[in-house]
Amino acid sequence: MAASPSTARAINDRLALRLLQDEGPLTAAQLKTRTGLSRPTVADLVERLRGSGLVHVVGESGADRRGPNAKLYGIVADRAHLAALDVRTRSVSVTVTDLVGTPLAEAAAPVGDADGTGTAVERAVTLLERTAKRAGVARLHTVAVGAPGLIDPATGELRDSTGLPAWHRRLIGVLQERLPARVLVENETNLAALAELREGAAGDRDDFVLLWLGQGVGAAVVLGGRLRRGASGGAGEIGFLPVPGTSGLPSATGCDGGFHELACVAAVDALAAAHGLAPATALTSGHGPFLDALAHRLAIGAAAVVSVLDPGCVVLAGETGHQGGQELAARVEAVLTSLSPLRTEVRATTLGDAAVLRGALLRARDAAQDELFP
Structure with missing residues (x-):
């Protein structure tokens, strides 16, 4: 059944807005080429978007061209403002x-439990407020x-899980209370995967798994270009994966004995020390035996994921993935x-420490545009 005229207009408008978001300012002729729409249809949608305050003229495409066809149209950037936060165990970053x-x-x-829950929350919220100001x-x-x-996939809220700092859970509620804004929360590993999918190492992939190798260990699963969270939001909790070479088995309340025990930063530092290397420089030292031993550990966890999902690509992220780079990935x-x-290709993150913050910004931008764009 054919779409109604109003539905067709809404689809065309959204398509044009997405192109302007992804590619920057475009002329009407460029919009026509990229959308496949007719010239009159593009002219109509441009006028609609200008009338709604979403699009405006930002310049011309070249000094030697004049007239309506040379005008560059762009999204009205100050129509809304966004913020992204990367909340770590001992720090907060804001953009x-x-x-x-x-x-x-x-x-x-720096923010941490040593400050006390109330003080830590206030520091984080104040940091955001001052940055916005x-x-x-x-x-x-x-x-x-x-x-x-x-x-929680049903509520979108951060679940009360073992090991999560108390100020993390309280922070979300205080942000919602203090700010006249929509506040969204997402797992850091999932956000890193979103950023690598849209702007980083997995830009040419619809299927991949991102392994987050930091103070904690996790994974994000992207299949068919979509993030998969699982029934309870726990898809990718690879730190709990039972693997050989650990002290025992993980439990419902702790991942000691799981893949976490082999791959977290503390385990990597201990492995470096066993090879006579300083933890701070071990991953960039080019020390073959150490890198081979670490690669074997990481491959054990990756093999388990690959055998179930067959993603074709694994991205190594987090502190270890970033510092180890492509040499460790190879x-x-x-x-x-x-x-x-x-067959599975292993790649290193290209966004490094910025991946979570960048993913949070993309999440905020998508949500804002879904509300503002027709």
């Missing part, structure tokens, strides 16, 4: 942007927070090839 994602102000500060933003439209822990791929018949 405030306009609607198209242009950074206006950034900040970071420095950016000249009086009101935020959407705030997205990346944090460790499970997100060694993990070599070991994985010997463990699994399923």
Whole structure:
């Protein structure tokens, strides 16, 4: 059944807005080429979007061209302002942007349980408020927070899980109370995967698994270009995966004995020390025996994921994935090839420490545009 005229207009408008978001300012002729719509249809949608205050003329495509066809149209960036937070165990990083994602102000500060729950929460909220003020933003439209822990797929809330700092759970509620903005929360590993999918190492992949290798260990699963969270939001809790070479088995209340015991930062540091290396420089030292031993550990966990999901690509992220780079990724791929018949490429993160914050910004931008765009 054919779409009604109003539905067709809404679809065309959204398509044009997405192109302007992803590619920047475009002329009417460029919109016509990219959308496949007729010239009159493009002219109509441009006027509609200008009339709604979503699009405006930002310049011309070239000094030697004049007239309506040379006008460059772009999204009205100050229609809404966004914020993204990367909440770690001992710190918070913040960025405030306009609607198209242009950074206006950034900040970071140490925050931890040693401050006490109330003080830690206040420090984090104040950091966001001051950063917004420095950016000249009086009101935020959407705030997205990346944090460790499970997100309830039914409520979108951070679940009360073992090991999660108390101030993390309290922070979300206080942000919702203090800010006249929509506040979203997402698992940090999932946000890193979103960023790598849209802008990083997995940009050419519809299927991949991101292994987060940091203070904690986790995974994000992307299949068919979509993030898969699982029935309880726990898809990718690979730290609890039973693997050989650990002290025992994990439990429902702790991942000691699971893959976490082999791959977390503390385990990597201990492995480096056993090879006579300083933890701070071990991953970049080029020390073959250490990197081979670490690659073998990481490949064990990767092989389990690959055998079930067959994603074709694994991205190593988090502190270890970032510092180990492509050299570590190549060694993990070599070991994985010997463990699994399923061909799998292993890549290093290209976004590094910025992946979570960038993913949170993309999440905020998508949510804001879904509300503002027709």
